[in-house]
Amino acid sequence: CLRVARKEMEIQHFSHHHPLVFIQDHSVAALCLGCEKPVEGWSYGCSQCEFYLHKGCAELELAPQIQHPFHPKHPLNLLPKSPYPSKFQGFAYNCGACQFDLDINCALLQSSIAANFPNSLHPHPLFFIQNHNREVELDCSWCQKPISGPFYHCSDCTYPFNLHKECAELPLEIQHPLNPKHPLTLFPDSLYPWDKNRCHLCCKEFRGFSYNCGACYFGLHINLSESWKEKEMEIQHFKHHHPLVFIQAHSVASKAAPCLGCQKPVEGWSYGCTQCEFYLHKGCAELELAPKIQHPFHPKHPLIFLPNSDRYSRICDLCDYHPCDRKHPLTLLSQPPTHPQICSCYLCRIQWKGFVYSCSLCNFDLTIDDVLFSPPTITVASHEHPWMLVSTKIYFLCDFCGTDGDHFPYFCATCHLIVHKNCISLPLHIMITRHHHTISLSYSFRPNQVEDWMCKICYEKVDISYGHYRCPASRCRYIAHALCATDKAIWDGTIMPKGYDERSEELVDEPWNLNTDVVEQIRIGELMVASEIKHSYHDHNLRLTFSGKTKDDDSECDGCTRPISTPFYSCEQCKSFLHKECAELPxxxxxxxxxxxxxxxxxxxxxxxxxxxxxxxxxxxxxxxxxxxxxxxxxxxxxxxLSDTLKHPSHEHSLFVVHNNEGTSCSACFKRLYPWEVAYRCMKRCDFSLDVGCATLPLTAWYKYDRHALTLTFSDDSEPFQLYCDLCEKKRKPNRWFYYCADCDNSLHLNCAIGYLPYMKLGKKLKEYWHKHPFTVVKNIWNCPLCKVCGEVCNGQALECKESECNFTVHWNCLWDLRE
Structure with missing residues (x-):
C-alpha cells in the first residue's frame, strides 16, 4: 500500500467568494485572473464561475494594505482587480483618492530613493530598483532598449520614465573625438526643440536623451556617444591609395562632393581624403564586397574583385588573360582606365557610375545595386503575375510611375507591363490625409487622354496613360501621380485591404469626435446654433457672444491664443474665452x-x-x-x-502645400527652408513661396500709440532713409513685410507689432531647466524694464522672473544666454 501525503486541496481566496479547488491538470483554456497569463499546470479554480488562478498566484502572501514608495501620500489597498479596467486586469494595489493603481508585479519591486541624480535632467525623485522583476517589461526612456537588470523609476511622471542603471550614471559632460573643439553636454531632450532629434553620426531620428554641443549644432544619441572610438576614425579602402578619414559633411570643402562609390551627393557622415578630394558615403565605404562571385546575369565567368592598386597587373583566374584583354571576365574597376582620348574601346565608352563590374568581352556591366539587390523573379500580392527581370540595360518608361529608367527593368509577360524594380511594390489601395476617401492604383491604360488631369499633391499634369492613384468614389475627381501619393511625407505606409469600404472617412462631425456637449440652442434663420456648451477642456459652461468686446482688450482665446474676436464662447465664472471655431474643433x-x-x-x-x-x-x-x-x-x-490650398492677399494666384522644399526660400522673409519643412508654393511658374510662419501672420495688428488697426503690408515704395520702425526706431529692410497704418503713417517690424511670442498666453508660466524659477509671459506697454541680458528695453512681450531673489525681465531671444 502506497501512502500519498495530501496537501490542502481547497482554499478560500480573498479575490473570490467561493472556495477554490486545486486542479492538477488544467485542460480548459483560461487566463489567470491574478497575472492575466494563460493557466498551465497546477492551479486553483472555481469551475462554477470560470475563475482560475495559477498555484503560485493563489499562494502569494499579499498584505491587505501597504505603504509604497511609488505613492508615498496614501496607503494602497489590495483589490481583486483594478477599479479602472481599461488600465489592466488582475490583482492591484489601489489608492481610491488619487485613482492610482499598481499591479502586483510592480508592487513587489524592491526600491529605494536614488541619491544625487541631477535635477536638471529630470524634475522628480527617482527610485532605484535593485531586483528587477522579470514579469515587468520596461524600456529605458533614454536609450529605448529593454531593461533587464537594476534600473531607476519615476512614479510622478504621467508617462513611464525608467532608466537603465548604466544610462542614469552617464557623465553629464564628455569629450568626443568627433567634436574635439568643445565638450558635449547631456540633455534630457533635443537641444533645439523646434527640430527633430537627429544623431549627427548615424543621421537617424531618435527619441530620448542626447549629448549636444550648442556652439557647433552637433548632437549624438547616447547609444553612439561612447561606441565610436578613435580606431574607427580612419580606414584603408581598396579604391584609394591614401587612408580615408571619417569626416563630417559640413567640414568638407564648400563645393558639393559626390560619393565616388554611388555618384550621389555626400550628405551626413562620410569617409574622405581631403588631399585628393576623394569622398565616400559611410555606407558605401563600409560595403562588404566578396572577392569572387558567380552572378546569373553573366553565368559564363565569375566576377572578380580587383583592388585599385593592381587592376592592370592581375592575371585572370579563369583564362590567364591580362585584365585589359577583351576575353577577361567581369572585373570591378573603380574608375575608367587611363587610355588615349580618342580610344574607342568599350571601357572608355560606358557611362561610369561609381563601383562597376564590367566585362569588355561581352559588352556588359553591372552596378553594386544590380549585383546585390536584383533577384531574377519577384512575386508580390498586389499583382497576380510574376515579374521577370530584364537582364539587359535598356531605356524605358515605367508603366506604373510614368518616369524613365535606363537600367534593368522588370517585365510582366501577361500584362505587357514594364516597370522599375521599386514600383513593383506599389500598393493597390492606400489612404492619405490629403483626401477623405481611399485612393486606388490604376493602370488600365487609355491610349488617348481627352482632358487634362492635375495631380492634387504636386499640381502638375497627370498622364493617365501611365499608372496613377485616383479616387474610385463617384463624382470624386481626386487624382495623384503614383510617386506623389506614395511619398514618405504624404503616405504613412498603411495598405488598405481589398474590398475596403471606400465611402467617406470624414470623422469631424461624428458625435464621439466632438469636444463639446450642447446645453442650449437658439435658432438663427434656418440654422440651429449652440448658445451654451460644455467643453471638454473647461470646468464650467460657456456662453456664445456674437458681437461686442470683452471687458479686457487683452483677452485671448484659450485655444489659439490669438486676441479674442466675435463670435466667441466665454465663461461667466472665470476669465476664459474660446473662438467659436476653436470650440468646435474635433x-x-x-x-x-x-x-x-x-x-x-x-x-x-x-x-x-x-x-x-x-x-x-x-x-x-x-x-x-x-x-x-x-x-x-x-x-x-x-x-x-490651414488647408492644402491657400489664397493669400500677397499673391495673385492660389498657393499649394509642398513638402519637399529643398533649395527654396520664403518670398516674404527670405529665410531658406529646410528640405523637410512644409511651405505653400505657387504652381504658375511665379517662383513664389510662403513658409507657414508668414502664411499665418495676422492681417491686422494693434500698436499702443495708434488708434487704428495696423495692416499687414507686402511692399514699400518709400525711400531707403524712410525705412524705419516707429516702435524700436531701427531700420526696416526693403522688400520685407511690415505692419502699416495709412491714417497715422506708422510702420512697424512684424515682431514689433505682434511680439516675439504671439502664441503664448499672457500671465502663463513656462519653465526652463537652467533656471530654478518659472518665467511669466508679460506684455510691457508703459515704463518698460530693461532686459537682464542685452540691456535694451523689453517693449511688448517678454519673460519675467517674479521671485524676489531674481526679479528681472528678459527677451525671449536672450533667454538662452541666462544658462547657469
Missing part, C-alpha cells in the same frame, strides 16, 4: 501637413509650452499631436486651421 482629424491622424490636446510638457513642428515656434493653448510610435509631430491651432 478630437481627431487628418491634416495635409502630416501623414498620420492628429489628436487635439490641451497639455504641454514640463516646460509649459510646445514647439510647432510646422514652423518652429512656441505656443500654448490647444494643439494637435501625433501619437503614432516614434512620431513627435505636433502643430498649433493656427497651422491646424
Amino acid at each position: 478630437k481627431e482629424m487628418p491634416h495635409p501637413f502630416h501623414k498620420h491622424l492628429l489628436t487635439l490636446v490641451n497639455s504641454h510638457g514640463e516646460c509649459g509650452y510646445s514647439w510647432c513642428r510646422a514652423y518652429r515656434r512656441l505656443y500654448q493653448g490647444f494643439s494637435y499631436r501625433c501619437y503614432d510610435v516614434d512620431c513627435r509631430f505636433g502643430i498649433d491651432i493656427q497651422c491646424m486651421l
